[in-house]
Amino acid sequence: MMDKKIIFVVFATLGCILLTSALEVDTYDFLMPNVWPHRDELYLCTPIRISPHSNYYIVGFQPNATMNTAHHMLLYGCSEPGSNESVWSCGEMQTNEVDKMYNTASPCRSGSQIVYAWARDAPSLELPKDVGFLIGQNSPIKYLVLQVHYMHRFPEDKRDNSGVFLKYTKRRMPRQAGVILLGTSGLIAPQRVEHMETACTINENKVLHPFAFRTHTHSLGKLVTGYVVRQTETGDVWTLLGKKDPQLPQMFYPVVSTKPIERDDVLAARCIMNNTHDHVVRIGATNKDEMCNFYLMYWVENDTPLDQKYCFSVGPPYYYWNRARENLGNIPLSEI
The missing domain is CATH 2.60.120.230 (Jelly Rolls)
Structure with missing residues (x-):
């Protein structure tokens, strides 16, 4: 599986749009790396590392999922991710069941907080003017971890890349968002x-x-x-x-x-x-x-x-x- 511990870089595979307020906003595709949900009721997590040298503000979320595929998704902000793997099993309430395909860990090892949540075909979310989630250099959020809950096992020939397109900017937002x-x-x-x-x-x-x-x-x-x-x-x-x-x-x-x-x-x-x-x-x-x-x-x-x-x-x-x-x-x- 591809390595998802990617450093957030302004010009890396990003699309740029200009809002009427002249706020430059980029898009990062935070998606599951073609995973195979091999059993029912599986929670999978994948991380990205935020560049420690810059501040970024997330100002919008565009889901890339359907309720037929994903029961729900959570986006965690972490000081440390729960695992160093590119993908791991991360059920919200761990059981004694051993997953033979994925290692098991919580979404965050430390500094856990919710940034975004999605379920039941909810639409995109755009934050109010001058509001953003601070991540990176001056934030306790050093990693983002995407968690997807798959209710049902996928066929062996089917893979999934559910996730969320993150809208973000480097321009300082005077109003920090929290959940x-x-x-x-x-x-x-x-x-x-x-x-x-x-x-x-x-x-x-x-x-x-x-x-x-x-x-x-x-x-x-x-x-x-x-x-x-x-x-x-x-x-x-x-x-x-x-x-x-x-x-x-x-x-x-x-x-x-x-x-x-x-x-x-x-x-x-x-x-x-x-x-x-x-x-x-x-x-x-x-x-x-x-x-x-x-x-x-x-x-x-x-x-x-x-x-x-x-x-x-x-x-x-x-x-x-x-x-x-x-x-x-x-x-x-x-x-x-």
Whole structure:
């Protein structure tokens, strides 16, 4: 397989376009190197190394995949990749199963953060004006790792190059983008509608400007909702960030409220799941399992994004908002 640890170079196999703002944007084709998904429920990762001598800002993402081929894709930013291989097996929840074709490792060895996510034939994403994900010299992101989840085994004569075309520039963006992922562990009892909930307090002295959100579940998800909770003397005030049926294209949608998020505000997310099966369904890596994820994309002005990249709870039956250490009040009722 071809070596994908390629240094990001401005003029290497790139197409250049000029935007109306005179921002020069190049394209990098970050694709799986003709891999063979040789078994069901396979997660594969491939990396690129960013040049340590320059800063780059990712300003757009154009997916090169279909839901018939890839269940979902994640783009990780890493300080170190999970492996030195050109491709490796990188299931989100590793099992004891030994893969005879690919070595097994996590997407990142250190410095893991989500940069982009795609599923269900979601379209391209272009970031707002003057907003970009900083990678390279002055960023903790020294590598990008593309993870693709293949639900089904491919025929022996078929290979895949799913991935994403990255739009980037060397021009400094005054607004750095970041993503925080809210999610849960837990289980859903048989024949039950369950609320899977999580919440975390912002403990950093930063002002976040939310601009997009994305939801992700598997087949049992009915509605995923994200909020900002501001605790006031008269009670907790819940502001909707976004809600979406996760069975729709799992793209990044504009947030409902762009009101800045500040220190001591609480981010909260809820997935409403309907388990029509006669068995327990748990959070896990395969399509037979479930996931409850709410991605919030934001920017900060002349600052760096949150050090906190993830906000997870243990989920049901042990965790709900009314048991959260944030002592949440005025909790919204079920929306279905």
